Amino acid sequence: MYKVQFPVDQSVETAVERRQAAEAARKTRIFNTRQRVMGLDLDALHKQTLEKKHSKEMERERDKDFDKLRLKHDQVLLQRDTEERKVREALHAGLTQYWNIQQRVEDSRDAGLKCGLRGVFGITIPAAELGPSSMQTFQGEDIGAAQRKREQMKQTARDLLAQRVQQERSCFEDKHRTSQLINELHERQGLTVCGSLQATEQAERLQESRRREERENLAEKWHTLTSTMMTEGWEAAVSQLQKGKPAATDMWKGISPEQLSAIYREREAQCMERQRWRDTEKNREAAWNSQLLKASGEARQEEKRTAELRRAKRIQADQFNKQLAKEQQAHQQYLDKDLYANKPTQEYFCQFNTTSR
Structure with a gap:
């Protein structure tokens, strides 16, 4: 027997596929965050855009300010290095001049041997090898007084030079610090008048205290250079600028x-x-x-x-x-054995889903 092929009605399946495609398109339109327009706050988005642009502009300005500040600090460091180099050159020049004046070869003890053998016949026996019978050294003459005095003069000159260099360096640091304070004060003048006045008063007090400290240090240094402290007597340990304070007598002779x-x-x-x-x-x-x-x-x-x-x-x-x-x-x-003992029949389930939507 032959099986007859009847045409199948595809209208129902086409309608179902069409509804499914429409539902999928609707879901895509509703749940797609890139294409959905409903429910957006355009003012808030615009405000967020402006805030982001403003923050980027502020960051750009801050980076420019930081760059300017770095350039300023580099210039200050270069200036400080230049001044320190000048101070070192001056120090070296002063040391060279001191060596040429105070430490000449002609003034040394063995200058007679070094300067063309002019003092070769002036060689004497060392003082340590001479006895009382030589009638050359006597008790209480203090033979090394001249050498000790020269060493004390050299040490005083070196201390004075080091103090002068330290003083110049401290003056430079004070000037640099004072210029920084003045710049900060100028920058803060635009904020409040009260703040600027307080900052000015504080800077003046700081400068006055520094000037007073410099005057006291200079007076102390001058007293040290002009006093009898180098005699190493314990009476010289008492400072005229610090009356009433005990002296460090254990560090001096003659205690x-x-x-x-x-x-x-x-x-x-x-x-x-x-x-x-x-x-x-x-x-x-x-x-x-x-x-x-x-x-x-x-x-x-x-x-x-x-x-x-x-x-x-x-x-x-x-x-x-x-x-x-x-x-x-x-x-x-x-519940299982006593309460829910009766099972539902077919008629119970047939009473549901009897109507279409």
Whole structure:
């Protein structure tokens, strides 16, 4: 037998596919965040765009300001390096001039041997090898006084030169710091009048204190150079600018026995005070250790009690959960066996979905 092929009606399937395509297009239109226009706050978006542009502009301006500040700092550093180089050149020139004037070869002890053997016949026996019978050295003459005086003059000149260089460097640093303060004050003048006045007063007080400190330092240096401190006598240790303060007599020659005994007594008192402090620290450490041991024991006891209480609570919670499980199981058995014993028939399910949408 032959099977006849009848044409299949495709209208229903076409309609279903058309509805499915329309539903998919609708979902794509609704849930596509790039193409959806409904529900957007255009004012907020515009405001966010303006804020972003403003923030970018502020960052650009801040970067420009930072670049200017870096250039300014580089210029200041270059200027400072140039001035330091000039100071070093001046120092080297001064040292060279001092060597040429005060430390000439012609003025040395062996100049006779170095300068064309002109003093070869002036060689003498060293003073250490001469005895009383040579009638060349006598007790109390202080043979090395001239050499010691020359060394003291050289040391004084070196100290004065170092102080001068340090003073110039400190003056340069003060000028640089003062210029920075003045620049900061000029920048802050546009904010508030009160702030600018306070900043000006503070800068003036700072400059006045620095000038006063410089005057005191110069006076102290001048007193050191012109006083009898270089004689190494203990009376010269008392500074005229610091009256009433004890002098460091242990650093000077000619100390008296009373002062030496006072120093020894003070040192002994300091040693005893140090020993008492050590004993006190040892006792405090022992008390602290005992307190720590006691606290640790109490902490262990508390942890043990807490663990026991937690265990008791856990046992109680387990018993309560078991009781709840038994009650729930009994209730479920009651629902399954007693309450929901009747099964629904076919007529019960046929009463639903009897109408179309």
